[in-house]
Amino acid sequence: MTDYSARFYKNHARRYSEVAHGLLQSVYIKSSHPAVRTDLDLLERLKELAPGKQGLDAGCGAGARDVHSFWASGFDIRGIDVIEENIRMAREIHPEIAGRVTVADLAGPLPYDDASFDFVMCNAVI
Numbered sequence: 437m438t439d440y441s442a443r444f445y446k447n448h449a450r451r452y453s454e455v456a457h458g459l460l461q462s463v464y465i466k467s468s469h470p471a472v473r474t475d476l477d478l479l480e481r482l483k484e485l486a487p488g489k490q491g492l493d494a495g496c497g498a499g500a501r502d503v504h505s506f507w508a509s510g511f512d513i514r515g516i517d518v519i520e521e522n523i524r525m526a527r528e529i530h531p532e533i534a535g536r537v538t539v540a541d542l543a544g545p546l547p548y549d550d551a552s553f554d555f556v557m558c559n560a561v562i
């Protein structure tokens with residue numbers, strides 16, 4: 437991650453989280469598929485496609501919106517993000533998933549055993 441990106445996420449974690457959660461109410465102006473009109477549609481489709489209940493959101497972002505959504509739907513989901521402020525924000529606004537989100541860098545070894553997950557989602561990270 438560039439210094440610029442890291443600085444952006446550190447300085448704007450709260451605002452990023454507010455916007456990301458607010459987008460759940462928004463409808464896309466243009467969509468690549470008629471069945472996907474909102475972020476909620478996308479999340480529901482991902483849940484349908486998931487081959488099991490154990491998942492990792494790799495680069496979950498400030499507030500870990502999608503980790504919370506999957507957890508609320510009964511998934512045994514975890515989230516990692518390299519920016520400490522992003523994880524702190526997730527724990528602040530979703531204390532019920534505080535133990536599920538962790539600071540970790542995808543560029544290095546992750547704090548999980550091999551084959552810990554049925555699926556990994558990595559939205560807008562790579």
Ligand SMILES: C[S@@+](CC[C@H](N)C(=O)[O-])C[C@H]1O[C@@H](n2cnc3c(N)ncnc32)[C@H](O)[C@@H]1O
Nearest residue numbers: 437495496497517518519541542543559560561
């Ligand atoms: C555009 S945000 C997307 C967040 C979330 N996946 C979403 O869909 O809203 C990209 C995220 O990837 C994280 N990230 C970037 N490089 C990373 C790395 N090497 N390891 C872990 N997280 C990383 C950033 O900190 C940021 O929170």
